[in-house]
Amino acid sequence: xxxxxxxxxxxxxxxxxxxxxxxxxxxxxxxxxxxxxxxxxxxxxxxxxxxxxxxxxxxxxxxxxxxxxxxxxxxxxxxxxxxxxxxxxxxxxxxxxxxxxxxxxxxxxxxxxxxxxxxxxxxxxxxxxxxxxxxxxxxxxxxxxxxxxxxxxxxxxxxxxxxxxxxxxxxxxxxxxxxxxxxxxxxxxxxxxxxxxxxxxxxxxxxxxxxxxxxxxxxxxxxxxxxxxxxxxxxxxxxxxxxxxxxxxxxxxxxxxxxxxxxxxxxxxxxxxxxxxxxxxxxxxxxxxxxxxxxxxxxxxxxxxxxxxxxxxxxxxxxxxxx
Amino acid sequence: xxxxxxxxxxxxxxxxxxxxxxxxxxxxxxxxxxxxxxxxxxxxxxxxxxxxxxxxxxxxxxxxxxxxxxxxxxxxxxxxxxxxxxxxxxxxxxxxxxxxxxxxxxxxxxxxxxxxxxxxxxxxxxxxxxxxxxxxxxxxxxxxxxxxxxxxxxxxxxxxxxxxxxxxxxxxxxxxxxxxxxxxxxxxxxxxxxxxxxxxxxxxxxxxxxxxxxxxxxxxxxxxxxxxxxxxxxxxxxxxxxxxxxxxxxxxxxxxxxxxxxxxxxxxxxxxxxxxxxxxxxxxxxxxxxxxxxxxxxxxxxxxxxxxxxxxxxxxxxxxxxxxxxxxxxxxxxxxxxxxxxxxxxxxxxxxxxxxxxxxxxxxxxxxxxxxxxxxxxxxxxxxxxxxxxxxxxxxxxxxxxxxxxxxxxxxxxxxxxxxxxxxxxxxxxxxxxxxxx
Numbered sequence: 001x002x003x004x005x006x007x008x009x010x011x012x013x014x015x016x017x018x019x020x021x022x023x024x025x026x027x028x029x030x031x032x033x034x035x036x037x038x039x040x041x042x043x044x045x046x047x048x049x050x051x052x053x054x055x056x057x058x059x060x061x062x063x064x065x066x067x068x069x070x071x072x073x074x075x076x077x078x079x080x081x082x083x084x085x086x087x088x089x090x091x092x093x094x095x096x097x098x099x100x101x102x103x104x105x106x107x108x109x110x111x112x113x114x115x116x117x118x119x120x121x122x123x124x125x126x127x128x129x130x131x132x133x134x135x136x137x138x139x140x141x142x143x144x145x146x147x148x149x150x151x152x153x154x155x156x157x158x159x160x161x162x163x164x165x166x167x168x169x170x171x172x173x174x175x176x177x178x179x180x181x182x183x184x185x186x187x188x189x190x191x192x193x194x195x196x197x198x199x200x201x202x203x204x205x206x207x208x209x210x211x212x213x214x215x216x217x218x219x220x221x222x223x224x225x226x227x228x229x230x231x232x233x234x235x236x237x238x239x240x241x242x243x244x245x246x247x248x249x250x251x252x253x254x255x256x257x258x259x260x261x262x263x264x265x266x267x268x269x270x271x272x273x274x275x276x277x278x279x280x281x282x283x284x285x286x287x288x289x290x291x292x293x294x295x296x297x298x299x300x301x302x303x304x305x306x307x308x309x310x311x312x313x314x315x316x317x318x319x320x321x322x323x
Numbered sequence: 324x325x326x327x328x329x330x331x332x333x334x335x336x337x338x339x340x341x342x343x344x345x346x347x348x349x350x351x352x353x354x355x356x357x358x359x360x361x362x363x364x365x366x367x368x369x370x371x372x373x374x375x376x377x378x379x380x381x382x383x384x385x386x387x388x389x390x391x392x393x394x395x396x397x398x399x400x401x402x403x404x405x406x407x408x409x410x411x412x413x414x415x416x417x418x419x420x421x422x423x424x425x426x427x428x429x430x431x432x433x434x435x436x437x438x439x440x441x442x443x444x445x446x447x448x449x450x451x452x453x454x455x456x457x458x459x460x461x462x463x464x465x466x467x468x469x470x471x472x473x474x475x476x477x478x479x480x481x482x483x484x485x486x487x488x489x490x491x492x493x494x495x496x497x498x499x500x501x502x503x504x505x506x507x508x509x510x511x512x513x514x515x516x517x518x519x520x521x522x523x524x525x526x527x528x529x530x531x532x533x534x535x536x537x538x539x540x541x542x543x544x545x546x547x548x549x550x551x552x553x554x555x556x557x558x559x560x561x562x563x564x565x566x567x568x569x570x571x572x573x574x575x576x577x578x579x580x581x582x583x584x585x586x587x588x589x590x591x592x593x594x595x596x597x598x599x600x601x602x603x604x605x606x607x608x609x610x611x612x613x614x615x616x617x618x619x620x621x622x623x624x625x626x627x628x629x630x631x632x633x634x635x636x637x638x639x640x641x642x643x644x645x646x647x648x649x650x651x652x653x654x655x656x657x658x659x660x661x662x663x664x665x666x667x668x669x670x671x672x673x674x675x676x677x678x679x680x681x682x683x684x685x686x687x688x689x690x691x692x693x694x695x696x697x698x699x700x701x702x703x704x705x706x707x708x709x710x711x712x713x714x715x716x717x718x719x720x721x722x723x724x725x726x727x728x729x730x731x732x733x734x735x736x737x738x739x740x741x742x743x744x745x746x747x748x749x750x751x752x753x754x755x756x757x758x759x760x761x
Contacts, residue, residue, distance in 0.1 A: 006642040008679040009414075009658050011745035013731030014651040015335070015489065015678065019738045021689055074686070116687040116739075209692070259691040264705060315723045316330075316560060316700040318573040 021115070025075030027205050031198035032082050032254070038194035039187040043090035047187050050088055050097055055081035057101040065110050076115045080104050083123035086188025086250060087294070088130075089138060096137055100130040120301045121261045124294050131294070163245045164290040170245070175237065178244035189250040192243075199253040208257040211266060215273020216252035216280075217243055223281040247293035248280060255293075261301045268304075268311040275300045327568040329561040331699035332553045333732050335652075337528060338489045341611045341618040347496050349622050350608075351635055356422040356626030357409050358384065358395055362665035363456040364463045365391035370420055376403045380431050381602050383454075384420055393454040393464040393666075398604035398624035401425045410662050412648045412655050419663070422626070433599040438507060446515045446597055453596035454603050454666070459483060459494075459557070459586030460649055462667030465593065468583065469515055475578040480521040481566050482509055484587040485550055485557035487526060488650025491670045493607040494587045496620045498525065498532035501591055502539040508590030509545055511597055516583060521545045522566045523587075528552040554652065555730040559584045561699055573726050603666055610636045612673035614644050623664050629671045630660030645679035647672040652731040686739040694733035694743065700726050704733035704743045711746035719747075720754045727751075 039047040058081025063071045072078060084104050088097065104126025112118040131138045162184055163173045173183045181191025188195070202208045224242030225235045232238045242248065256262060256276050263272050276296045283292025361367035368385030378384055378397040385395040401422040408416035441449075451466040471477055482505075486494040498505060509521050525533050527549050537547055548566055550556050560571045562584060569580040577584050585593075588606060595601040604625055611618035616637025623632060629648065633639060639646075647654040648668055664671075694704035702723055710719040724747050733743040 005639065005660060006644070007656075007658060007660075008643045008645045008681050009656040010645070010681050010683070011742055011748070012647075012651075012653050012655065012729075013735050013744065014645060014647050014654065014656065014672070014674060015338075015735065016683070016740065017335075017736050017738075019693070019736065020740065021686060021738045024689075024691065024738050076689075114687070116689040206693075207691075209696075260689055264690060264692045264695050264703065312703070313701055315573065315702050315726050316564075317571050317575065318701075318723060318726060 021074040021076070024207055025079050027202065027207055028079045028254075029075065029082065031201040032079075032086070032188070034194040034197045035086065035188045035191065035250075035254075036082065038181055038191040039086070039090075042181055042190065043187060047090055049094075050090070050092060050187065051082060051085040053094055053097045054085035054088075054101045057081060057098050058084070058105050061102045061105045062110070065106065066114070074115065077105060080109065080122045080126075083188075083254060084126045086254070087123065087127045087186050087247065089186055092137060096130055096134055100126040103129045116260055118260055119304070120298050121255050121258050124255055124298055124301075127294050128298060162290055163241075164284060166290075170241065173245075175240055175244060178241070183245075186247065186250075188254075189247040192249045195249045195253050202253075202257070207259075208253075209266070209269050211269035212256045212262055212273040212276075213252040215270045216256055216276045217248060219274045219277025220248050220252075220280055223277065227281065227285060242281065242284070246284075246291045251276065251280070251293035251297055256297050256300070261304060263304050263307045263311065265308055265311040265313065267313070268307040271307050271311065272300050272304065275303065326548055326550055327565050328551070329564045329699060330701060331697050331732075332555060332561070333697040333736065334552065335489055335554050335735065337552075338611075338613075338651075339492050339495070339528070341490070341613075342492045342609050342620050343495055343529075345492075345496070345618070345620050347500055347607055347620045347622050350624070350627065350632060352399065352424055352428065353624070353627045353631040354424055355404075355628070356398055356401065356424060356624065357419045357628060357661070357663040358398070358422065358626040359409070359411055359417040359419045359663065359665060360385050360395065361417055362395070362411075362462060362667065363393050364461065365389065365393070365467070367418065368392065368395055370406050372403050372406075372420065374403050374405060377401075378403060378422060380428060381604060383602070391464055391467050393456045393466070394452070395420075395454055395625075396602040396604050397422060398626050399424045400428055410659055412657065412662050412665070412668070414655070414658065431601065431604075433601055436598055436600065438511060438594070438598050441511070441597060443515050446511055446593075449597045449600065450593055453592070453601065455589060455592050455596055456603070456666045457586055458588035458592060458606060458666060458669075460653075460667050460669050462665070465585070465589055468585075469512065471578040471583065476581055477516050477518055477578060477583055478520070478581045479567055479583075480509070480513055480516060480518050481562055481577070481582055481584045482521060482523040482587055482590060483557050483559070483562055483584055484523060484525040484529070484532065485562065486529070487552070487554045487557040488652055488654075488669070489554075490611050490672050491609045491650050492611075493609045493620055493669055495529050495532050497591055497607055498529070498587055499535050502536045504591045504594045505536065505587055506540055506542065506545060507598075508592075508594035510542065511593055512583075512585060512590065513544065518583075519544055522548050524548045524550050524556075524562055524566055526550050526552040526556055554732065555699055555728070558699065558728055558730060560728065573723070606664070606666065606668070608632065608664055608668055609670040609672075611670060612675070613678075614640045614675040615673040616640060623668075625666055626663045628661050628663055629657065632664070632671055633660060633673060639673055641676055643676050643679050645674040647674065652735065653729060683740050683742070685741045688741060689739055691738055693736040693738065697732045697736055699730060699732065700728055702727060704747075708733075708741050708743040708746050711750040714750075714753075716750060716753050716757050719750050720757065724750055724754055
């Protein structure tokens with residue numbers, strides 16, 4: 001009876017959530033919008049240009065590598081491209097943007113087998129490569145002072161050092177400035193405000209877990225109070241300075257939370273966040289570089305499989321065993 | 324009373340509005356009944372009739388002397404036309420008794436037993452004779468379930484009225500329309516098990532049912548628990564956790580922690596079996612879905628082909644469709660509409676073309692952990708899917724693939740659309756085979 005009906009057979013479950021990798025990546029792009037907007041407001045048209053070059057290069061390189069016609073595809077290349085732009089100084093030359101982005105996609109992601117298989121955060125791999133190869137374009141004197149709404153101005157002419165460079169530079173900025181973002185720094189890292197707005201969207205959509213950013217930022221704050229030096233008379237403010245200055249907010253909210261390269265276990269996520277915070281402070285206070293967020297996250301990325309293995313919780317009704 | 328929570332789980336769209344306000348309606352008589360000899364967990368029945376025999380409604384037509392089994396009965400009077408393998412909801416062929424239904428049906432002969440004075444033995448016998456099995460879907464013979472090994476001390480009876488699967492409303496309507504029968508059924512089971520506490524668990528998206536039962540309940544030993552609406556609240560492990568805060572050990576059963584669980588439909592069937600000596604020949608089936616003209620809760624005779632129910636509900640709107648028996652999270656998609664309703668059939672769902680995707684293209688795991696976050700068994704579905712896909716059987720075992728209850732959440736949330744449940748399902752027999760060789 002009724003054998004002629006067109007029936008489709010497949011395995012359960014028969015309903016699926018609407019989330020796809022593409023929708024998750026699109027949500028990350030949406031979350032980065034306030035950050036990108038702030039970058040353009042603070043650093044002018046060159047910020048826009050840098051982001052455009054980076055996103056276009058990332059999508060193009062990935063499409064070529066995978067021989068795909070769909071250039072946006074799952075959206076992960078665009079995310080990597082935009083995140084890479086966020087960790088560049090405003091005056092980064094175009095060729096550096098192109099090379100760094102291509103390195104992020106190829107060395108950071110595709111050589112490991114593509115999305116899901118990469119060990120390190122691709123955008124940070126790109127940044128590490130250009131920072132080591134063309135350091136003079138990445139640190140020191142080329143940090144641009146933000147000239148809000150200074151479209152068309154030659155921003156490389158008004159460069160100054162990051163607030164993290166030393167006590168004098170730290171005292172040149174207020175905490176309020178650090179929160180709003182009109183301080184020298186990379187495109188996407190200066191405005192804690194914009195980063196928090198963007199991250200709120202990701203929390204709302206359930207794409208990031210609180211443990212990584214809370215572990216990361218909390219550790220930087222606490223260690224900043226305890227070890228942070230005498231930037232401020234009130235040590236709490238020194239802790240806050242360490243949280244707001246440099247790349248901690250961007251790193252904790254958008255880089256360390258990268259799902260591919262952070263632990264899968266809840267407790268592992270917390271350990272990962274704390275580790276990122278710890279290494280960041282160690283590099284800032286005792287390292288040769290003024291900032292340590294990039295290498296802190298990359299180091300913790302490397303430890304992720306080990307953290308996962310040691311933090312497997314027991315299953316429901318089960319006995320604890322190490323997997 | 325305070326309700327404990329279980330970790331994991333997820334809130335999913337209910338899709339219950341199609342039928343939740345529709346009263347249970349008697350389905351029309353089908354022309355033919357197909358009654359599988361095996362429609363429960365356990366041993367198959369031997370037919371007691373042969374081709375050409377006339378059968379009466381309620382007549383026992385299949386039985387076995389094996390302990391874990393439940394007899395089957397003719398749901399309507401008619402003539403046996405065949406005893407042969409027919410399509411079953413699992414996709415396999417199962418030996419079934421086919422009955423051409425008489426146009427004129429006599430009233431079912433019922434007794435009237437005083438339920439106040441029945442003995443434990445009488446209750447067990449009535450349940451066994453009526454062929455009652457778990458009506459929530461698992462179809463485990465109830466008489467066996469209610470006879471736990473003597474070394475297991477049972478102190479709590481849990482009645483499952485959660486109905487956490489989307490679309491299904493058969494238990495909801497039953498609680499709303501037959502609260503008296505439900506409560507008397509619960510009391511019979513309590514008497515049989517000699518337990519002095521029963522917990523009737525209902526999700527808080529069915530407050531009208533909670534209220535209906537509360538109004539009829541005069542027994543302080545039956546405690547109503549309003550559970551948060553969260554899938555899979557009705558899974559027995561999670562229900563025991565939420566109601567009693569006890570954790571069933573891996574590989575164990577509820578009686579390992581002193582609990583026995585019964586579905587609300589089963590309780591009503593038990594009451595009817597004891598009071599009226601009525602065999603389990605009909606049940607409530609939610610026939611629903613966006614792709615059905617007129618979704619209904621129907622009282623259906625066991626053996627009725629699902630095609631008959633779909634026609635009764637106005638037919639399929641658009642093809643291709645996916646017809647699922649059971650809930651959308653764990654149910655089985657059907658190849659043909661001749662498959663019969665059996666004792667464990669809770670629903671027939673007709674999904675529209677956009678939800679009827681055969682082989683969804685899937686991608687590599689991106690370690691987003693949504694499956695880990697929501698897995699109610701606290702497993703790592705992401706890792707399991709990778710191991711199972713690569714046939715890494717030992718690793719899958721090490722990561723506790725056998726503890727998976729196949730609730731479907733991991734595949735539901737996966738943004739890479741990985742068929743995680745299917746991969747694990749396929750691997751479980753291989754793990755058992757490997758373990759038995761060791």
